[in-house]
Amino acid sequence: MARGIVLSNCTNNVSTVSAYVIVWWDDMNLIDYQDSRPIYEQIVENLKIQIYKGILQENDQMPSVRSLAMELSTNPNTVQKAYAELERQGFIYTVKGKGNFVKGNSSMMDNKKNEIIAKIIRLFKEAQDIGIPLNELVHDLKVVLVDSQNGDTEMSFDINLIRKGEGQHD
Numbered sequence: 133m134a135r136g137i138v139l140s141n142c143t144n145n146v147s148t149v150s151a152y153v154i155v156w157w158d159d160m161n162l163i164d165y166q167d168s169r170p171i172y173e174q175i176v177e178n179l180k181i182q183i184y185k186g187i188l189q190e191n192d193q194m195p196s197v198r199s200l201a202m203e204l205s206t207n208p209n210t211v212q213k214a215y216a217e218l219e220r221q222g223f224i225y226t227v228k229g230k231g232n233f234v235k236g237n238s239s240m241m242d243n244k245k246n247e248i249i250a251k252i253i254r255l256f257k258e259a260q261d262i263g264i265p266l267n268e269l270v271h272d273l274k275v276v277l278v279d280s281q282n283g284d285t286e287m288s289f290d291i292n293l294i295r296k297g298e299g300q301h302d
Contacts, residue, residue, distance in 0.1 A: 162175050171206055172213040173217075175204070183240065184240065184241055190235065191234060197212050218232075
């Protein structure tokens with residue numbers, strides 16, 4: 133079972149440590165030792181995902197640097213670096229003598245959505261520039277997305293199978 137830190141008022145699978153509520157969940161690790169990225173970047177990315185998903189909500193207090201470092205079996209300097217990066221990016225704020233807290237996530241979610249849309253537009257433009265018809269691209273993407281919604285968690289696909297009609301969902 134994967135472990136992670138979530139500060140919320142959940143009642144199932146909860147154990148209290150210090151003043152923090154730690155919730156265990158199955159779909160996210162804060163650290164993957166097989167990942168080539170530095171540990172602090174992994175912590176930053178996974179905490180950002182928790183904020184985007186609303187798992188960590190506005191004004192939730194983050195675990196102390198020391199307690200999160202102990203929970204993740206990592207150096208407190210690594211967690212401090214992750215928190216500093218999250219603060220620099222506007223995801224958390226520090227209250228002297230109190231700790232770190234989550235900033236509001238509604239504007240962050242809007243910004244992230246706009247960022248994703250801009251990336252998609254650039255990719256569609258690139259596809260158009262190399263001669264891929266947009267209607268064909270949209271069709272192929274729909275097939276992949278429908279498959280992913282039907283439980284196929286692998287977002288990979290074989291374009292030749294789609295073109296032959298396998299996985300056809302229209």
